[in-house]
Structures are given as structure tokens and as C-alpha cells.
Amino acid sequence: MPVLHNRVSNDELRALMLAETEPRVTLSFYKYFRIVEPQAFRDGLYKTMRALRVFGRVYIAGEGINAQVSVPKNRFAAFKSALYAADASLDGLRLNIALDDDGKSFWVLRMKVRERIVADGISDPTFDPSNVGRYLTAEQVNAMADDPRTLFVDMRNHYEYEVGHFDHAIEIPSDTFREQLPMAVEMLDKDKDKNIVMYCTGGIRCEKASAYMLHHGFEHVYHVEGGIIEYARRAREQGLPLKFTGKNFVFDERLGERITPDVIAHCHQCGQPCDTHVNCLNQGCHLLFIQCPACAEKYRGCCSDICRDELALPLDEQRARRAGRENGMKIFNKSRQRLSLTRPGDRPEESGGQ
Incomplete structure (x- = not known):
């Protein structure tokens, strides 16, 4: 029985990816189409992608597929052929190649079956997702x-x-x-x-x-x-x-790719022009926010004095402080002037990142 999930730790997988010398291509794709047996489709595609050393995040549902992946350049043609052959609906599918890419966007392949490839909350049975603009x-x-x-x-x-x-x-x-x-x-x-x-x-x-x-x-x-x-x-x-x-925000390690030189956002700590998203280095917080280089140095990669001071404590004391504390991944949301909490370990709304 072939392995249909990862058995190596994230740290080991990331180290292996960073040690690679073969260039990679980061790309995304999606398709709304009917998948009768999503789990079987997932397992077959997982084996194919794993054999081609594809990394990334893929969601499969009865309504279709949504993926952001990185592919070794020397296997890109094979990947494309295998994807197009996976289902007739995928033949000729448009692949969105990343604009600003060093190929180090993913280090593990995660492929999940979900109810929807985009969490839309739509329950109206008369809604037709194929009738698009x-x-x-x-x-x-x-x-x-x-x-x-x-x-x-x-x-x-x-x-x-x-x-x-x-x-x-x-x-x-x-x-x-x-x-x-x-x-x-x-x-x-x-x-x-x-x-x-x-x-x-x-x-x-x-x-x-x-x-x-x-x-x-x-x-x-x-x-x-x-x-x-x-x-x-x-x-x-x-x-x-x-x-x-x-800048165009993207849902991988880059957290953004430059479209024009204009910087229209501001550092969430000092207000200087900046559009670099980071996650707070205090793993008990992990807030996603915008931080300029000066504040990154001042706060040591953290979002606040509290997180910076906590990060400097011995690991045992850090863990003791976090025990019982509700600290899932947080997003600084200026539009609502608050922090938006999601489940621990989640990235920003993984509705597909597209």
C-alpha cells in the first residue's frame, strides 16, 4: 500500500527543500467541475504528485479542485501532462505561474478532501455556480x-x-x-x-x-x-x-508578490510606509501583521513588547504562560479595529488563497 500522507516532520521537510539545487516553479490552479468520488480522486492525484516531487496545498471537493503548488522545473512538463490526464475537465487547464518567485514557497504536499473548495456558506439549492460572469x-x-x-x-x-x-x-x-x-x-x-x-x-x-x-x-x-x-x-x-x-498577497511562504513599486500600506507598529507581512515570532501569538525593518529590529520580529519579552524567556516558562490561553493564529484587521482569531495553526482564511 503506497504512502498517501506525510510521515516526516515539517522541520525536516523544510530543511530538505531548502537544500534542493533544482529550480522550482510556483503556480496555482483551480477548476469547478463534478468529482463523483473526491477521496479516490485525491488518492490517485496524491500518488502522482508525490512521485513528481510536487509540494503545496491542494483542496478537492465534489465541486472541483483548488491548488497552490511548487514543481521542480525539470518535471514541470510531466506534471502538466499528468494533471491534464487526471480528468477530462482538467485538460488544457490554465496554470497561474507566480510572478515573483524563488521556488521556495512550499516544502510539503498537503492534499485534503473538503465539502467545498471555497468555503462560501451558500445553502440555496437553486444556486448554480457554473452560471458565472x-x-x-x-x-x-x-x-x-x-x-x-x-x-x-x-x-x-x-x-x-x-x-x-x-x-x-x-x-x-x-x-x-x-x-x-x-x-x-x-x-x-x-x-x-x-x-x-x-x-x-x-x-x-x-x-x-x-x-x-x-x-x-x-x-x-x-x-x-x-x-x-x-x-x-x-x-x-x-x-x-x-x-x-x-503588492499581491499570496498564501505561501512569500506572503506577497510585487506588482508595482508603490507601497500603499503602513507598518502596524510605527505607521511608516511598508507592505511586508510577517507572523509574530512568538509562537504563542503568531499574529499576521505588517512590520517595517526598524520595528522588526526593535521588537525582534514580534508584534508587541509583551510578545518580545515572552519570547526571551526560557522555553519552559514560555510554555507555562501559554498553557490554557486561547491563542490561535491571529490576523490584524484594521477594517474592524480588532484581531480576528482563527483556529490554532491555521493560516489566514484558507478558502483557497486564490
Whole structure:
């Protein structure tokens, strides 16, 4: 019976990845399609990807697949062929190649079966996720951005929007995608006669959001094909001006890839211009926040004096202080002026990171 899960510790796997000399490619992809037996599909794909030394995070559900992975360059062609052959619906699937990549984004392959590839909270049996808005190419996106009858709607979380977004885009101030969907309908109800352009990191959230808007009576609904990643790639290839400003947050070790040189966010500790996301080095906190180099030195990579002082204590005393304390992974959410708690060990809303 082949191994269908990891048996080596994270630290060992990370060390092995960092020691690799073969260049890697970081990419993401998704597809909404019917999978009759998600577990069987997962197990077969896991064996294939593991044999090709693919690392990353893959979610599979009855509604499709969502993945962010890194692949050895010399096995990329084999990976692509194997993925396209896994199901007829995946043949020719668009792969979003990372823009700013050193190949060190993942060090382990995690493949999970879930109820949905994007946690949307939709229970309406009449909702059809395949009835989506019209795709926009990079050139069409730019034309829409210059049209006063068009609204760009960001379907990402606050910490993503904060470091980069399309010019004049509307932020839906919510912690989760499932909260954003009804909120977007409510916020835009008076604008049903306008062009509504949904966008996200790689396309998976805005595609479903476009279907949700159509389901609620909006008629002129579009979404950016391939999300921010594909838009920026195509715009650069075609020499088009970039309508997205700043950095694109990504759900891997990089925590962001540069789209334009503009820094539109600020350090959460001193307020200086900065768009570098970090996690507090105090593992009893692990807050995701923006920190400039000066504050990183001052607080030793921590989010506060309290965490810095606690991190300096002996390990036994650190553990004693954390015992019984509710300290899951936290997100600094300026839009709500509070810290948003998630389950211990979780990354920011892993709704797909696309």
C-alpha cells in the first residue's frame, strides 16, 4: 500500500527543500467541475504528485479542485501532462505561474478532501455556480477601469486589500468569503445598472462571486480571468499600463508578490510606509501583521513588547504562560479595529488563497 500522507516532520521537510539545487516553479490552479468520488480522486492525484516531487496545498471537493503548488522545473512538463490526464475537465487547464518567485514557497504536499473548495456558506439549492460572469482579459480590464459606469469589487480579505488593489476598487470589509458574498449584494444593490467587475488573487473566489451576483439579479457581471496573477502577467507581456497598484498577497511562504513599486500600506507598529507581512515570532501569538525593518529590529520580529519579552524567556516558562490561553493564529484587521482569531495553526482564511 503506497504512502498517501506525510510521515516526516515539517522541520525536516523544510530543511530538505531548502537544500534542493533544482529550480522550482510556483503556480496555482483551480477548476469547478463534478468529482463523483473526491477521496479516490485525491488518492490517485496524491500518488502522482508525490512521485513528481510536487509540494503545496491542494483542496478537492465534489465541486472541483483548488491548488497552490511548487514543481521542480525539470518535471514541470510531466506534471502538466499528468494533471491534464487526471480528468477530462482538467485538460488544457490554465496554470497561474507566480510572478515573483524563488521556488521556495512550499516544502510539503498537503492534499485534503473538503465539502467545498471555497468555503462560501451558500445553502440555496437553486444556486448554480457554473452560471458565472463574463471573463475579462487584461486589455478588457484596463478598458473597464477607465469606464465611469464600472465598479471593481475586491473579493479578498482586508489584509490582502491593504497591501494592493485595483485603482478605486471597493473593499468588502469582512473576515471571510462566506460573509463577503451577502455583504457584496447588499452594498451594491443600488448599482445594479452598472458594470460589476469582481476580482481576487487567482480567480477562484471572484468566479463564484460573479455567479452569486447573477443569482441575485445583477445583470452586468464580469470577473478578471485568472485573477490578479494572470492580469499582471498578461499586462506586462502586452506592455499595458497596470491598473493594480502595490503588492499581491499570496498564501505561501512569500506572503506577497510585487506588482508595482508603490507601497500603499503602513507598518502596524510605527505607521511608516511598508507592505511586508510577517507572523509574530512568538509562537504563542503568531499574529499576521505588517512590520517595517526598524520595528522588526526593535521588537525582534514580534508584534508587541509583551510578545518580545515572552519570547526571551526560557522555553519552559514560555510554555507555562501559554498553557490554557486561547491563542490561535491571529490576523490584524484594521477594517474592524480588532484581531480576528482563527483556529490554532491555521493560516489566514484558507478558502483557497486564490
